[in-house]
Amino acid sequence: MKKLFGSLIVLAGVLVLGACGNSSANNTDSSSNTASADNQLEAIKSAGVINVATSADFAPFEFHALIDGKDQIVGADIDLVNEIADQLGVTVNILDLDFNAVLTALQQGKADIAVSGISATEERKQTFDFTDNYFTPEQKLVINKDNASAYTSIDSFASKKVGAQKGSIQESIVQSQFADSQLVSIAKVPNLINELKQGSIDGLVLESAVADSYVAQNDDLMVTDIALEVSADDSYAIALPKGSTELQAELNRILKELDENGTISEYVQKNTDLANENAAQ
Known part of the structure; x- marks a missing residue:
């Protein structure tokens, strides 16, 4: 931009x-x-x-x-x-x-x-x-590369922990599109990244440019191909x-x-x- x-x-x-x-x-x-x-x-x-x-x-x-x-x-x-x-x-x-x-x-x-x-x-x-x-951003799901074969769809996150920044639109995306998952809300994105790297959460929803930026800084993370819905509210x-x-x-x-x-x-x-x-x- x-x-x-x-x-x-x-x-x-x-x-x-x-x-x-x-x-x-x-x-x-x-x-x-x-x-x-x-x-x-x-x-x-x-x-x-x-x-x-x-x-x-x-x-x-x-x-x-x-x-x-x-x-x-x-x-x-x-x-x-x-x-x-x-x-x-x-x-x-x-x-x-x-x-x-x-x-x-x-x-x-x-x-x-x-x-x-x-x-x-x-x-x-x-x-x-x-x-x-x-x-208007795309929304992306970030995971650990080690879990690439395990997490291939939204359904694969059933009973798993999915993170989002507290107070963000990504919270509502997790709640609406990952209904069978547990939402984990944290105030700062770097803290969410650390939780993901440590395995405390299983996935993390971020805006696409933000996701790409953090993945570029962390070789052990990846952006999945799982499609997330985007609305005008995003x-x-x-x-x-x-x-x-x-x-x-x-x-x-x-x-x-x-x-x-x-x-x-x-x-x-x-x-x-x-x-x-x-x-x-």
Whole structure:
């Protein structure tokens, strides 16, 4: 997923929402702009910063990487928010949280938007506004290579443990498509990968680019050919506070432009390559 990091990523100070935090690169105020104005878009422009909640364990969309010897949060979603910030004329302040705390931060007014491979489900739409979808992923099942002959269909996972990131759309995929399996939900994808490698879970459902990235880093894992159903609810969108009409319209304009000129796809491919390169270091 052409343009490289348009704005400086400012790492937020430690923010505890039952989640991990990230060190701050400067003294940018991490409080949301929603409290200061009804018009979210104007409030962000006035503050000169957009506060973005994400969970940086979801390569290639958001992840930690060593860039010039420094740990930075990068990814296709990060490139996307940097381009958005460029077009709004503001800088980016990243809040790095557990995925299940990302929408909580938005709801509590600690972030202006949430961008973290988030699907605009009907349930979430009751609490948040969303932009138009900007990426529709395939869903893949990852297993240990040693189990390739044993796990060849969804039925072969009956009574087995299948993992998914806590609070993610993959949880509902496991619940609906692996009805005879036991769902294991964990907040961080790297922890799920470790559980899979250790045999504590038997399979793991991930978005395809994320699955490919982690498999490239772990020779003992593989992506299966087992087909999983994908619905419109699985597509990614940016979450906004309810009533963010002006901001929603402006973000939809930017997303349409980036989709039509192929930039989002370039972001995904570039960061897939970056994640694999970083893992090889």
